[in-house]
Amino acid sequence: MIARGIDVKLNVRPVMVGLVHEEYYEGPCRFGGGEGLQVGYDALVLQQMFKDFQAELEENVIPETNLMEPIYVERTDSWFSKEEMFEKMAADMDDVDFYIFHTFMGRNDIVIEFAQRYNKPFAVLPTICCEVAAISAATRARGLESYCALSWDKLRVIMQAQLIRKVLRKMNVLLVTRMNSTVSYSSIDSFLCLDHVTQKLGVKFRYKNFHEFVDQMSPALPGGNPTTPGRKTPDLTDEDKAAIEKLADELLKDAKYVDVSRDFVVKSLTAYQTVFKNLDLYDCNAFTVPCPDTCSTRRLNEEQFTFCMTHSLLNEKGIPSACEYDINAVVSMMILITAARGAAYLGNVVALNSDQNGKVDFDVDMFGGLPWTTKEDLDLIEDQRNICISEHSVPNRKMNGFNNEIGEYALNHFAVDQGFGAVMRYDFKADIGTDITIAKFSPDLKKMFIAKGKVVSGGGFEECNCATSVLFSVKDIELFREGQLYVGNHIPLVYGDHVEVLTTFCKMMGIEPVLA
Amino acid sequence: MDENLKQRLLSSKENADREIAKINAAGEVTEETVYRYLRPYILYKFLLDGEERLPEDFTGLVKLSIARTAKIDPALLKDLQRAQKCTSASSVAIKKVLLFLDIQRQLGITFDPEKTTDIGSLRDLARLVFDKLQEQKP
Numbered sequence: 001m002i003a004r005g006i007d008v009k010l011n012v013r014p015v016m017v018g019l020v021h022e023e024y025y026e027g028p029c030r031f032g033g034g035e036g037l038q039v040g041y042d043a044l045v046l047q048q049m050f051k052d053f054q055a056e057l058e059e060n061v062i063p064e065t066n067l068m069e070p071i072y073v074e075r076t077d078s079w080f081s082k083e084e085m086f087e088k089m090a091a092d093m094d095d096v097d098f099y100i101f102h103t104f105m106g107r108n109d110i111v112i113e114f115a116q117r118y119n120k121p122f123a124v125l126p127t128i129c130c131e132v133a134a135i136s137a138a139t140r141a142r143g144l145e146s147y148c149a150l151s152w153d154k155l156r157v158i159m160q161a162q163l164i165r166k167v168l169r170k171m172n173v174l175l176v177t178r179m180n181s182t183v184s185y186s187s188i189d190s191f192l193c194l195d196h197v198t199q200k201l202g203v204k205f206r207y208k209n210f211h212e213f214v215d216q217m218s219p220a221l222p223g224g225n226p227t228t229p230g231r232k233t234p235d236l237t238d239e240d241k242a243a244i245e246k247l248a249d250e251l252l253k254d255a256k257y258v259d260v261s262r263d264f265v266v267k268s269l270t271a272y273q274t275v276f277k278n279l280d281l282y283d284c285n286a287f288t289v290p291c292p293d294t295c296s297t298r299r300l301n302e303e304q305f306t307f308c309m310t311h312s313l314l315n316e317k318g319i320p321s322a323c324e325y326d327i328n329a330v331v332s333m334m335i336l337i338t339a340a341r342g343a344a345y346l347g348n349v350v351a352l353n354s355d356q357n358g359k360v361d362f363d364v365d366m367f368g369g370l371p372w373t374t375k376e377d378l379d380l381i382e383d384q385r386n387i388c389i390s391e392h393s394v395p396n397r398k399m400n401g402f403n404n405e406i407g408e409y410a411l412n413h414f415a416v417d418q419g420f421g422a423v424m425r426y427d428f429k430a431d432i433g434t435d436i437t438i439a440k441f442s443p444d445l446k447k448m449f450i451a452k453g454k455v456v457s458g459g460g461f462e463e464c465n466c467a468t469s470v471l472f473s474v475k476d477i478e479l480f481r482e483g484q485l486y487v488g489n490h491i492p493l494v495y496g497d498h499v500e501v502l503t504t505f506c507k508m509m510g511i512e513p514v515l516a
Numbered sequence: 517m518d519e520n521l522k523q524r525l526l527s528s529k530e531n532a533d534r535e536i537a538k539i540n541a542a543g544e545v546t547e548e549t550v551y552r553y554l555r556p557y558i559l560y561k562f563l564l565d566g567e568e569r570l571p572e573d574f575t576g577l578v579k580l581s582i583a584r585t586a587k588i589d590p591a592l593l594k595d596l597q598r599a600q601k602c603t604s605a606s607s608v609a610i611k612k613v614l615l616f617l618d619i620q621r622q623l624g625i626t627f628d629p630e631k632t633t634d635i636g637s638l639r640d641l642a643r644l645v646f647d648k649l650q651e652q653k654p
Contacts, residue, residue, distance in 0.1 A: 035613075035618075038617070040617065040626075041613060044613040044617065044629050044632060045605050045613045046629070047629040047630055048605065048608075048609035049606075052606055052609060127604065128604045129604055
């Protein structure tokens with residue numbers, strides 16, 4: 001089953017700890033007067049506060065929250081810490097990702113003890129005044145994982161970071177590999193050690209042999225496939241073919257510009273359908289496959305497909321899919337789409353030099369003119385200082401949100417001579433002015449480069465081959481360049497400003513954020 | 517001006533006490549009886565008697581009362597009872613609870629605290645009071 005990361009919810013348990021005075025008395029711990037000091041007042045007001053607590057949570061938690069049944073416990077000014085109180089608070093603990101406590105003076109010790117007993121991450125309500133700082137100090141000194149935000153805006157950021165952590169723990173990546181299962185010939189900047197990634201982030205990896213995969217892109221053979229003789233394998237079925245034809249019709253019908261034959265569209269979609277089936281079989285929710293490693297087998301040439309369309313379509317579905325076996329990128333993409341709630345785009349990212357007049361030399365700084373980004377695309381940008389380009393062949397139509405309507409797109413071909421390898425095209429010029437967040441881990445998982453920018457142009461809408469570009473401005477190109485040197489060539493991006501969430505996530509995980 | 521206001525506050529309290537006493541004095545108490553006297557009692561308590569266009573819901577009335585009394589010098593409101601501050605309880609919560617405590621004392625009943633959080637309208641409150649009166653009948 002494909003359990004998408006974007007469908008994961010953060011299970012939040014609200015817990016309120018009340019304090020009931022058993023007698024009437026005054027003194028330095030009693031505030032106010034009159035009826036408020038009388039026996040019976042606490043019981044009534046605490047129930048009102050419990051209801052208000054629930055209403056406050058419903059209004060303020062992130063949309064991806066599953067708010068569990070709130071729990072109310074109380075102690076009296078006899079200061080017992082009854083076991084039944086802790087047992088009640090710990091109900092269904094295995095299902096809880098995050099606790100939010102409503103507490104106050106005279107009961108914070110219960111919260112601290114709960115944290116010490118069970119070691120689950122928690123926050124206190126931002127609106128409980130002095131207690132936020134008190135609990136923060138008490139828990140930090142004890143090395144407990146607590147979050148004491150002073151506003152709901154900040155607590156929401158923390159909750160999003162908690163969600164990202166949970167999503168990564170549920171991330172299973174399908175790796176279709178030919179040779180080296182850690183890096184490919186074109187992504188040497190990917191993770192150094194996948195086991196370390198599993199240890200630190202909880203991401204799991206499932207491997208499939210590339211040749212077996214290609215064998216399964218056609219109907220079953222009597223006696224089994226050449227790579228797995230005598231075995232039953234998940235080969236192409238009639239249902240698969242019907243799904244492929246239907247999808248081909250849909251894609252071709254609404255494309256603004258088409259420069260690829262239907263036959264080649266079907267062949268590329270056959271790869272997509274086979275990947276999708278295997279994601280389901282392997283219970284994976286992310287994918288990557290190498291380019292040069294697999295291309296050099298000549299099987300893609302023989303079967304007349306590339307994986308570009310697969311990556312585009314999977315990314316649209318909220319299933320991160322990265323080119324060139326860039327496992328680092330695909331994990332980074334999962335983080336970005338969880339924050340953005342929109343699809344990511346992955347490309348080769350180059351920070352462009354500009355001259356003293358703030359102009360990029362198209363012939364020199366754009367490498368003699370990239371065939372997919374024209375001088376006209378560049379000249380749209382008035383201030384060309386601090387400009388980067390990201391170009392690849394895997395745009396998608398859901399960067400503005402997974403639930404948004406599909407805008408204009410084109411279909412083209414990757415193979416210049418033979419015309420195969422159906423690819424999607426998107427015109428990033430339609431999104432000029434949109435904020436972006438671009439981020440990726442370093443190969444040793446010690447750092448995460450995080451930058452924000454704005455879309456300033458795009459190119460390649462009607463081009464073939466590896467040819468979609470987005471140009472974006474950043475605050476400081478030198479800072480960007482320095483940061484990029486830690487993380488490598490491909491850096492995924494999403495729309496929106498998610499720097500704070502990603503930075504908070506890094507701090508939570510003990511990863512150094514490198515900001516630009 | 518303060519003297520007039522002081523007088524008004526005093527007369528509101530007296531009127532409120534008089535209305536709720538009618539519940540105790542009524543022979544055969546029905547839910548309708550309770551509502552008939554509870555409503556003016558609450559409006560007097562909340563200093564909303566004479567107000568036009570009152571909200572229907574209980575919380576709305578509480579909020580309106582808070583807004584009205586916020587304009588009054590706190591020194592004059594001493595007799596209206598103030599409760600604990602600095603417990604993170606909202607003004608709305610405190611005001612509701614003070615009302616419940618007064619009703620309890622005036623009618624000799626004790627509410628179940630959990631049931632006091634679901635009061636949507638004055639009729640809901642009247643029903644709760646009526647149920648308690650029936651429960652605590654000898």
